[in-house]
Amino acid sequence: MIADPGLESATEAFEASLTPIVQSLAGTVEGVDRAALAEDVTREAFNLAAAFVDCDEVHTDAELWSLLVIFAPRLGGDLLKATPDDLRRAGLVTGRRTWLDTPSTLLDLLARYDRRHGTGHARTYHDRAVAIAFAVAALDPYTTETELRAIERFRATMARAGAAAGAEGDAAGVPDPATLGGEEAGGPPAxxxxxxxxxxxxxxxxxxxxxxxxxxxxxxxxxxxxxxxxxxxxxxxxxxxxxxxxxxxxxxxxxxxxxxxxxxxxxxxxxxxxxxxxxxxxxxxxxxxxxxxxxxxxxxxxxxxxxxxxxxxxxxxxxxxxxxxxxxxxxxxxxxxxxxxxxxxxxxxxxxxxxxxxxxxxxxxxxxxxxxxxxxxDDYTTDELVAIFSSLGERNGYRCDEGAEDKLRAWFDAQHRDRGFGNGRVARNLFEAAVARHASRVVDVEELSDEDLTTLVAADIPDLDESADSAIRRTPPPQPPSPT
Missing domain, CATH: 3.40.50.300 (P-loop containing nucleotide triphosphate hydrolases)
Structure with missing residues (x-):
């Protein structure tokens, strides 16, 4: 049998990236066998690959042969003369899917080290492990939804351990206020x-x-x-x-x-x-x-x-x-x-x-x-609609005081979530109505603090019997102060 090039490449990358990290972390501990650490990293890669083979509880010959051809030369022992049937009889892969739900000792070690020292070793583990996951999923012609959900389940496990921190684009993925709630204010780019x-x-x-x-x-x-x-x-x-x-x-x-x-x-x-x-x-x-x-x-x-x-x-x-x-x-x-x-x-x-x-x-x-x-x-919940309203406020320099937030939540709770409920656009219309009412309230105040200009109070939130659209229509535009 010939090793699957995708899984072989993913395994090599996992070993090449993680082995020096593990050896470096253990460098200050006397008596540590560096060769044993390298084998531990390889076993980690094997456990990951076996877990994704087992995720659907179907162990095909193609999957098991790939495990044997790639890992038998690395780990030796009985694997060197084993066949797929031997692996099945020994139950060597059965139950490995539990690896997808609990961070391994190695991942936990890397994540804790990152938190103390600001490094990104767990992120390296994340990226290399995901590559192994996709390589295993690609072994069979048809990829099942169970296999795809297993990849996402494992990603969630790594995220809980802190491995997803520092992903490329984490800071760049902040949504524009026009898209919060699901509808754009402007058209698409040319x-x-x-x-x-x-x-x-x-x-x-x-x-x-x-x-x-x-x-x-x-x-x-x-x-x-x-x-x-x-x-x-x-x-x-x-x-x-x-x-x-x-x-x-x-x-x-x-x-x-x-x-x-x-x-x-x-x-x-x-x-x-x-x-x-x-x-x-x-x-x-x-x-x-x-x-x-x-x-x-x-x-x-x-x-x-x-x-x-x-x-x-x-x-x-x-x-x-x-x-x-x-x-x-x-x-x-x-x-x-x-x-x-x-x-x-x-x-x-x-x-x-x-x-x-x-x-x-x-x-x-x-x-x-x-x-x-x-x-x-699905329709947005009240909590999600309040979050959309608050996000629009943050982007536009407004915040709700406690009374405004209570009235805002009550307003959303009172809306009928029937067919045609506007969801995010209702939150946006309500925000625009609140800003208009706020402007009418403060325009004649002679001495305004920054807090006055940026804080929405209960009076700025439309009453429960008003729709967001009608609240906008009923709010008169703010008038400039009369000349003295």
Whole structure:
């Protein structure tokens, strides 16, 4: 058997990076066997690889042979003459998946040393261990969701130990105030101004920094991890099971669908799925014409604009809501054809209310196979809406005193979370209303402190029976002081 080059390379990198670190940390201790320390690092790599082989409790011959070919020469002993069946009978891999849930002694040691000395050794462990995880996932042609979730579970374990600190882009992933709550105030950057692809760590940090959306973040990580595994297999000329990149985003307005789509477009660009990674937004009016022969042309034009990027079709269910003479069905038929013809050039995300999106996918047999995955965007909780409001305040130089925060929380609690609830945009509208009321309250105060100018009090928060929009309309603009 020949060693898998990906796992071999990942193991070598783990050993080359971690062995000198461990030996250096133990250098001040008398009687330590440096050769034994090197073997300990190799055993750590073996345990990691075995844990990811075991994560789905299915131990294929390809996976077990890879472990043997790579680690038997390093660790010796009975491994040198073992076969996959020997490993199964001995249970050498069975149960190793528990490694994914508890930081190892080595990781804990590195993390504690980092906290005392400000080093980044645990981050090195994190990066090298993740490389082993992806290499194992790439051993079989089809990567299961269980394997991908195991990678994320292990990342969470390392993060709890402090290993994820210092990731590239941690400071760069702070979301813009316009995107907090999931809706952008401005349009996307010009397609020619996208700059170079951003590092994946930076993009994932920006995703993590978004308020709420925990289920969405987990699903995007799975999508990202699967592409990374498939890229590894392609690099080694291994067969890859072709899977659709197109997605359904189901959720109420203001739940972050556009924000996540824009990040996903950049993630796809960084991973090589598309070349440009820009986002093109469209709705029914961009796709459906009023005359025979024009609808297909409009759909093609939208696809042309989205070429090598991501096309987000908002309220896509509206395509099946027309009457008998409506051309929405023609638009769907054209969409299905172009999605297939340009599957290597355009990624399509259809978005809208959950129930209606199911109706859309069922309207054409070709849509169901091309949109196999739905990501659900849940409504924001009161805590998350308060956090969005507070973040907007921080970015704009405002803060709530205790009374304002209590009234703010009560206001969100009183809102009906029914169909069409605006979520993040409600928080933004409420913030704008509070700022307007604050301005009207303080404009005639003769001597204002900085605290007066930046503190929102209970009177600035609209009453419970007011909507955020009506509160803005009812608030008179601040008038300049009368001349004396």
């Amino acid at each position: 397609q020619d101004d996208l700059g170079p692809p951003r590092p994946l760590d930076e993009l994932m940090a920006e995703l993590d920094d978004l308020i709420g959306l925990e289920g969405v973040k987990a699903e995007v990580r799975l999508v990202t991890d699967l592409i990374r595994v498939q890229n590894l297999r392609q690099e080694r000329d291994l067969p890859v099971v072709e899977q659709s990149r197109h997605l359904v985003f189901a959720g109420n307005p203001g739940t972050g669908k556009t924000t996540v789509a824009r990040l996903l477009a950049q993630i796809y660009r960084t991973l090589g799925v598309v070349e440009r990674g820009h986002l093109v937004e469209a709705d029914r009016s961009d796709l459906v014409a009023g005359f025979v022969g024009q609808t297909a042309t409009k759909v093609v034009e939208v696809f042309d604009r989205a070429d090598e990027g991501l096309l987000l079709i908002d309220e896509a269910y509206a395509l099946v809501r027309g009457g008998g003479n409506d051309f929405g069905r023609e638009a769907i038929d054209t969409l299905v054809k172009l999605i297939e013809d340009r599957r290597d050039r355009v990624v399509v995300v259809v978005a809208g209310y959950p129930e209606e999106m199911g109706e859309l996918i069922g309207a054409n047999p070709g849509l169901r196979s091309r949109f196999p995955k739905t990501i659900v965007f």
